Amino acid sequence: MIQPRGDNSLMILIPAFNEEGAVGSVIREIRSHHPDLPILVVDDCSADGTRSIAKRAGADVLSVPYHLGLGGCVQVGYRLAYDLGFEFVIRLDGDGQHDPRYITLLLGTLKSSGAQMVIGSRYIDGTGEHTSRARGIGILFFRWFLGLILAKKVHDPTSGYVGVNRQALEVFARSFPLEYPEIEALVVLKRLLFRFEEVPVKMRPRMAGKSTITAMRSFYYVAHVLLGVLVNILKYQGGRKT
């Protein structure tokens, strides 16, 4: 059972939906680098063996009663981490794309920079291998668009390899975008005058299973995220600083 230990307690959060082919080895790989790290898998009503495989691999599993979507699952993971008293949470994908070797780098940057959020970015050193073309175009667009809003360059705004400290944890535990949360979360941070940092990571191809982002959904994705960002800017100009 996960429990924060010490002052700089870190929890690993893995949202997973039908990831039985990968989630077990992701957990074991994290364990091989950090044997004692608390790992929470949020299982979004997977139809496959995700839940039992994650349990057997040694993670704690939080199961939601019906399919909530990525944002809802990340939020409930943040909520639990906050309630349990964790200081930092690093979220990574259950499909094996995020190499657990970078956990140390993300955590170190969270601590040393004091930024509320640290993003593992595939575009700082590399060129973003293992990323579909549609997604690449989307990332280019949002990089430019967010540059205008955040007044700071984000190399990889859609990365799901993200660390947060307790301040951000508190905010995200209370409210978090439901669908495609990464970009909106950045705008929320800006509204609160929080800071983010990016660190270079290398992404790998997904180990097994299917990506949930298809070409068809890309258009919906862009429209949805743009609207979400717009709503958040409107809130900001309304002067609500929560």
Add this chain to the structure above:
Amino acid sequence: MERMLSLIAGMSILLMGLVLFNIRRAHIRVEYSVSWLGAAFVLLLLSQWEWGLMSFAQLIGLNDPPVVLLLIIGAVFLMVFFRFSVVISDLKDANIALTQKVAVLEYQLNRLHEKPQATDNER
């Protein structure tokens, strides 16, 4: 025109009947039936109140009252639908919050169940 207006009147009465019947059967909650009853009532009123419809038609520069009535029907139902979108969004938010709470509670309950076992093993 007369015939169309009667048709609309008939439809509004049918709608009211349907809503009331469903309230009685508890298929629809009173607070959500109000929008429909209100919409049906407005339509019934306008279809029977020729002078009102005529002057409204003139006001917006159309001299074809049935078309105006259709326009109004469209607007009224758009409003009802919008209201329901708001209601659905509220419900969805509440539902998500509830789901997350249940998930956390279930997780912690399991924790409680597992803890005594762990100490048993240690003994």
